[in-house]
Amino acid sequence: MSIGQSVSKHRFACVTAVCAIAAACGSFALGVGRSIWFDEGYTLIVESQPFARMMDLLKVDVHPPLYYLLLRMWISVFGSDVMALRAMS
Structure with a gap:
């Protein structure tokens, strides 16, 4: 070289x-300094449900469940504050 x-x-x-x-x-x-947005709040609500309930909610969601499953692991490591949620996205 x-x-x-x-x-x-x-x-x-x-x-x-x-x-x-x-x-x-x-x-x-x-x-x-920004508050949580609607889609972030919805995502946090869905993710905070027990696994079976989360899967039931995602049956009617237009997005595949992989993001929510990855987010569940992400939150277990980094927490569920707004910056951690936004960092995943």
Whole structure:
């Protein structure tokens, strides 16, 4: 590998990291100080139900249940505050 290729790969990694950090900071800034939105409240209500009840509720939902199942695991790790919910999305 030449020095030029090495510098190019390093530059790409740095630009990618800066973009990822900027996106995360921007997403965080948009959510700070805002109340919970209707769809977030609905999602939290559905997720907080016992598993069998949650599946019953999702039978009439237009979205597949995978998101709710992943969210259940996410909440068990990060909690159910607004920022944790928004971070999953």
